[in-house]
Amino acid sequence: MAAEMKAELIGQAALTDLQLTVPRRPALRRGVRLRRSGDSVVLDGADRMQAFSGEFAREWLVPLAEACDGTRDHAALADGLGLPESAVHTCLALLWTAGAVEEATPDEEPPVAPELACFLSRLGNSTGVNATWADAAARLARRPVALEGDPALVGAARRALRGVCPVVTGDTDPAGGGHPTEHPAEHPATDPPKDPATDPAEHPPAFTVFFETVASAPLLADAEKACRRDGRPLLRVRADAATIVVGPYVDPAITPCLECGRHGEAELAGEPAAHQLDLVAGVAAHHITAVLARATVTHLPIDSSVIDTATLATSYRPATTRPGCPECSHARGPVAPEAPASAVYEAAVAIPPRAFLDPKGHQAHYYTANIRLQSQFRQWPSRVRTPLPAADLSALAGPGHRGGTPLTPHHLGLVLKIAFGLKDDETTPERVKRWTAASGNIGCTTAYVVVRDASVLPPGVYAYAEGSHTLASVSRTVPPGDSPCDIVVTGDLKKVMSKYGTFGFRLALLDSGCALTSARHVARHLGLDFAPRTDWDDDALTRILDVSPTEEPVVAVASLGGTA
Missing domain, CATH: 3.90.930.60 (Outer Surface Protein A; domain 3)
Incomplete structure (x- = not known):
């Protein structure tokens, strides 16, 4: 679209x-x-x-x-x-x-090939990092790239990077001083002036790229050890007869270690064919240039890409710390055999470190379709509606109640209004105002109310429609429980993922936490018992709510009413 x-x-x-x-x-x-x-x-x-x-x-x-x-x-x-x-x-x-x-570029443009200048300028908008193509060229010129590992791939990569950035194919200073031996013919003849604000070092440490094959694999451990000792980032590029893997990118300051980053990989399946060498080198050169120039998009440093050399199908694997890893984990004890699914998900949707953040992505907030999301509310058109009393905000003024207050429809409406509802006086067709923080101002959670106390409402399950401040009847089947009312929060993944992709699930969890925090403050001020639940039956709740666990999962449950 x-x-x-x-x-x-x-x-x-x-x-x-x-x-x-x-x-x-x-x-x-x-x-x-x-x-x-x-x-x-x-x-x-x-x-x-x-x-x-x-x-x-x-x-x-x-x-x-x-x-x-x-x-x-x-x-x-x-x-x-x-x-x-x-x-x-x-x-x-x-x-x-x-x-x-x-x-506009400076008066004296960097001495690079016209094709490279055009590439950096024409595609520089893809990340929004550089104000001008000359900034991207300067980033390339002042950062040497050390190529190590398989000699054939090192040679192919050196040819691919010729004229793009300083290339090092010999050993760096063994003392860790970061003074690599460069190949003058393989980078611009005259480096642009250095920017002291961003790169005060006269000799920045080399960015090391190691090409791992069956023959060179035994040398990888020593290369990683040297990079860790010298504080240099390492990019591993792995190639065999069937796949190309670009990653992991290893920097102890911001990423998991190499062993965690590549954990779970299959064994190398033979050496890459001779006709694949330029493909491997070209793919690597693309991502090396993207990391250094910040002008084009790359999956690094978060993910590794796995490319099938027969079909060119690509999949991505996040680098995830295994609990107990002595290099990159804060957890003590033995190293876990694998990272838990929750950690893999968090790593997969993590925001890149500040140095790798692309401002271009921020512009998505201003797309018309994304702005429209904030005023799209679920309707439940075929359900019977129960109007809630208007929220009496004066009840939140003054000192709070100590407890023991019985739950009423007015209390329920006020809790729902503040936790999930809108500021009616400030909301316009162009801009929705909410009482509680919501990711992207989208409103990606839905509150369902389970009522067991007939003095509040007829027992049943209701959906809160924030646009109209009403309850839509969902079911007369009431799940077992001992509280007068439960609030079940689901994530509207179809809505939030239309803007944020798989990161939307994390935002639904964050929004549910914000909503329950607001609900707790209101409930305690009113003297109502409020208790978030730490465990619930997903299958039972999704059946009663008639929702799909993959499109609208239950993300939080809390009990409301009664006495503490």
Whole structure:
């Protein structure tokens, strides 16, 4: 599905959101162009093809892009085109987000091949890390890459990286000083000036890449030991007759150790064929360049990629610390035979370390479809509705009650309103306001209420509809329990994963914790007993709620009412 973004929204957001950047002296990225196509303006050559619609786009985007030569600021562009400066800022915010413009390069450009400059500029938008392609080129020029392991793959990788970055194929300083012997012909003749703010070291430590095959595998342990001793990151690239594995990336400061990262791998299945060497080297060079230049996307350092050389099908394996590992685990005791499923999931969806975070991903918050999610509420149209009393916020003022307060419909409505509901006076069709923090302001949890006390409501199971502050009858079957009321929280994975993917399950768990925390504070202030449950019967609850455990799993349960 195409992602839509409105110029007015991204232009306004760029004024306050520090993760959105508008070039001060914009230049059209190398290798891209804007052209009219029917009623739209199309962007060719960027990291993805995009189209701009609307009268202003048709009339002004192409002239504005042509005027972006890196010599004019916003005021000069506005004056030359006869446009308000605010309109120029809005358009440039949209063009930067789309990958059409970047900051002008310095007066003295890095001495790199035109093809590399075009590559770094044209695809630099894919991560949003570098303001200009020259920044990416400087990152490559000041970080040597040490190639070790299988000689044939080392040679192929050296050819693939020629002219891209300094390459080292001999031993580094055994004392760990980080002074590798470089191959001058294989990197730019003149390095750009170093940036003391980001790289004060005159000789930064080499980034070591080890090519593991059947023949070179015995040398990997010594290479890993040397990298750990010298504080150098290590990227293992594994190749046999059937697969290419890029990873794990090992840096003791931010990743699991090598043994944990590669735990569970199959044995090497023979040596790679001669015709596979350039493929292995090319794949490795792509990710080496992505890690160092930060201009293109890579799965490193979080995952390892496993590529089938026959079909090129790719799967990903997160590096996960095994409990008890003496190198990277804080747990004591023997090393676990394998990492638990929960740890594997957490590793798979983990946010990258700050140094590897791509600001580009932040722009997803401003896609029209993602903004629309916040005002999409479940309806249960065929269910009987029970209106809840209006939330009396004055009950939360003053000192709280000590306990023993009987549960009433007013209390239940107030707890649900604060934990899962909306601020009615502040919510608009464009912006939903909630009482409790919610990931992405989406509202990815659903509260079901199990009522056993007939003085509160007719016994049964109800779904809380936050958009209307009503309860929808779900079932008259009441699961066993000893509290007047239970709150069962499920994760709306279909909704949250449309924006966040598999990370959405983690957000559902986080949101349920926020909701129950708010519910606990309200309940205790009202003098109601509130007790989160640590165990429940998933199968029984999903049957009663008539939900799918894969699309709407139960993520939290708590008891409400009675006395402590």
